[in-house]
Amino acid sequence: MQKSPGELRTKAEQSECSAGGELFRGDCLDVMRGLQDGACDLIYVDPPFWSGRRRVSAKSESGYDDRWPADIEEYLAFLEVRLREMHRLLSTRGSLYVHLDWRAVHYVKVMLDGVFGRDNFLNEIIWSYRTGGRSKQWFARKHDTILLYARNRGSHTFHVQRDGAFRTDGLKHDDEGRLYKTTTKGRIYFHADGPAMTDVWEVPFLSTVSLERTGYPTQKPMALLQRVIAASSDKGDVVGDFFCGSGTTLTVAADMRRRWVGCDAGEEAVAICQRRLGVEAVVWR
Numbered sequence: 001m002q003k004s005p006g007e008l009r010t011k012a013e014q015s016e017c018s019a020g021g022e023l024f025r026g027d028c029l030d031v032m033r034g035l036q037d038g039a040c041d042l043i044y045v046d047p048p049f050w051s052g053r054r055r056v057s058a059k060s061e062s063g064y065d066d067r068w069p070a071d072i073e074e075y076l077a078f079l080e081v082r083l084r085e086m087h088r089l090l091s092t093r094g095s096l097y098v099h100l101d102w103r104a105v106h107y108v109k110v111m112l113d114g115v116f117g118r119d120n121f122l123n124e125i126i127w128s129y130r131t132g133g134r135s136k137q138w139f140a141r142k143h144d145t146i147l148l149y150a151r152n153r154g155s156h157t158f159h160v161q162r163d164g165a166f167r168t169d170g171l172k173h174d175d176e177g178r179l180y181k182t183t184t185k186g187r188i189y190f191h192a193d194g195p196a197m198t199d200v201w202e203v204p205f206l207s208t209v210s211l212e213r214t215g216y217p218t219q220k221p222m223a224l225l226q227r228v229i230a231a232s233s234d235k236g237d238v239v240g241d242f243f244c245g246s247g248t249t250l251t252v253a254a255d256m257r258r259r260w261v262g263c264d265a266g267e268e269a270v271a272i273c274q275r276r277l278g279v280e281a282v283v284w285r
């Protein structure tokens, strides 16, 4: 039976824990097919990369296998059917963030243009980080790409985020300490919270000794998800992550008083999510 967003919210409201949500274990295609149209106001997914590598957990040998066949078509077919479900699950003000890397992002961009319509493309976000390892044959590959689409551009939720500081060269402070510059048209004031965030995000990679570390090999930093959730949702909205891994998205959503719905096919991932969120996993199939 399909669940409506109302049911998700009602269930969530009954739970005092972590603002409430639901965690599923299984293939996200089956899980998503059980949810009603418009069930999510924001979806972030970080699917397995087309990397040809097996990721193994620091704590166990299990991890998960993301060695995709040499044929990228098979990888894209796997993603497309799931991304179409995500499109169906978004509410009219919803947005989808798809986290990828250089290997497949270009193919997936073209695919998502087809699923969402090119007009609904909002951003190609570059997550730039510094980690070890440098090639002597090309520039070090130190970014991931996150594609952002609106379900309906113009109706979508978006809150400008601010980060960093303005270049103060030539600027002045008024009597109240506010930053401004003088132009022929008078004073132009600068926002007290700094410049609007651009589509290039400098967010540190999780260090090996970070207190956030769960031991899950592909865990993403909470700071990355804080930006996504703050920009594209409001308190009480439903945030979905259908390749949720260690549950970073769900944990941040709960901290920010959003409802959440998460799913992973892996036993270890779901066990970590349960610990992080303090909930029972629901086996869908």
Ligand SMILES: C[S@@+](CC[C@H](N)C(=O)[O-])C[C@H]1O[C@@H](n2cnc3c(N)ncnc32)[C@H](O)[C@@H]1O
Residues within 6 Å of the ligand: 026, 027, 028, 029, 046, 047, 048, 049, 064, 216, 218, 219, 220, 221, 242, 243, 244, 245, 246, 247, 248, 249, 263, 264, 265, 266, 269
């Ligand atoms: C890159 S990891 C996500 C990491 C996550 N963002 C985090 O911060 O921990 C991708 C996840 O997708 C899961 N996965 C792969 N195929 C799946 C499928 N068909 N349905 C649900 N989850 C799947 C894997 O088990 C893995 O945990």
